Amino acid sequence: MIEMQDVWKSYANGVMAVNGISVHIDKGEFVYIVGPSGSGKSTFIKMMYREELPTRGKIFIDGTDITKLKQKQIPFLRRKIGVVFQDFKLLPKLTVYENIAFALEVIEENPRNIRKKVMEVLDLVNLKHKARSFPNELSGGEQQRVSIARSIVNNPTVVVADEPTGNLDPENAWTIMEIFERINNNGTTVVMATHNKEIVNRMVKRVIAIESGMIVRDDEQGEYGYEA
Template sequence: MSLIKLNDVWKVYPNNVKALNGMTVQIEKGEFVYVVGPSGAGKSTFIRLIYREEKATKGDIFVNNINLSTLKHKEIPKLRRNIGVVFQDFKLLPSLTVHENIAFALEVIEEHPSDIKKRVNEVLNLVKLKSKAKFLPSELSGGEQQRVAIARAIANRPDVLIADEPTGNLDPETAWTIMDLLESIHSLGTTVIMATHNKEIVNTLKRRVIAIENGRIVRDEARGNYGYEV
């Protein structure tokens, strides 16, 4: 059974811009998938639909057999417990420490304090930032902030990790450290979906590539390349 399934999905914004035009695709549990394409192709819309930041205009989207098209608004938080999301601009809470930022993701779902402390330490070890647990985001480098964002996203052991341009604001060397981390998370069984413009990463770390143009999938290759000039 597919972890994520889109069936003839359309997304039309109020200004009549068609972001997705009848998209049909399936992503299996345990896959690592790159989503590529030129700016404005529909990559971010595709990703936002999966965690119900946006709602499809037409068509069905299933995540873990849950139909997002009929999902009630009050049920969205429960859906997102199984979806970790990482953004290009980190979205850390500036007044909270590294430890507190990660813990917050578990506090909102009312995990027991002792379980929160244990899990935060586990993910801090995974992202190699335990020594900076008491630092504020402003005291960290961009790469370190992104590692905190990833730690927060996987704190609840989600089935799928969605990364929207996670290396976009980072220098090449730091970008590779983030990719190493995403590969490690994937090796633990997490499905990873990564939207990216980084040609070198896609062409070096060969994974499934879904290419989107004008809101349509124009290429879907098991071990593809980036295929666009950047």
């Protein structure tokens, strides 16, 4: 499903963000990426959907080496990968329904299917009643649920999330995690970078710990392992 082979990433300022990472993630796994701030977690996540290109090494998604994709091929890769951000990235002038529908419109989905798919994912995140609301009319937790709905409306095989509960209070954070659990139970692979010690320790999943751009721990049923 996801495989990195001796992946390195350095930036123009000389910072080495990823140092020779090799890892395999199977279809249907739920994996937490943990580590101190600045350890390389976000770079690790961004390379999966080609927001960042490694300096060297190979990254395979469903058997395709995405490091060799041409720029025009990247949108097709991202149809397979849903991305959830800490800061939601909703379009403020579009309603909840329109924000999600937009993800289908850009890939030229048949208009007859759009409403059905949008309402299905809104039902999954319990926000059908907010379909006509604008982002500034929603709470932070509701905005993140819309972001998740948008990320999965294309039925991706992988969802990657970078600190998706970082701006939320504990109650909303658990609501979000329950949604990710349902998504994973439906067969979608979930890879999540997080600093939330309580969530990692309570929802026992595979834990990959990164420090100084290197994998220092990979536990099948792991714990957070750092001070919160």
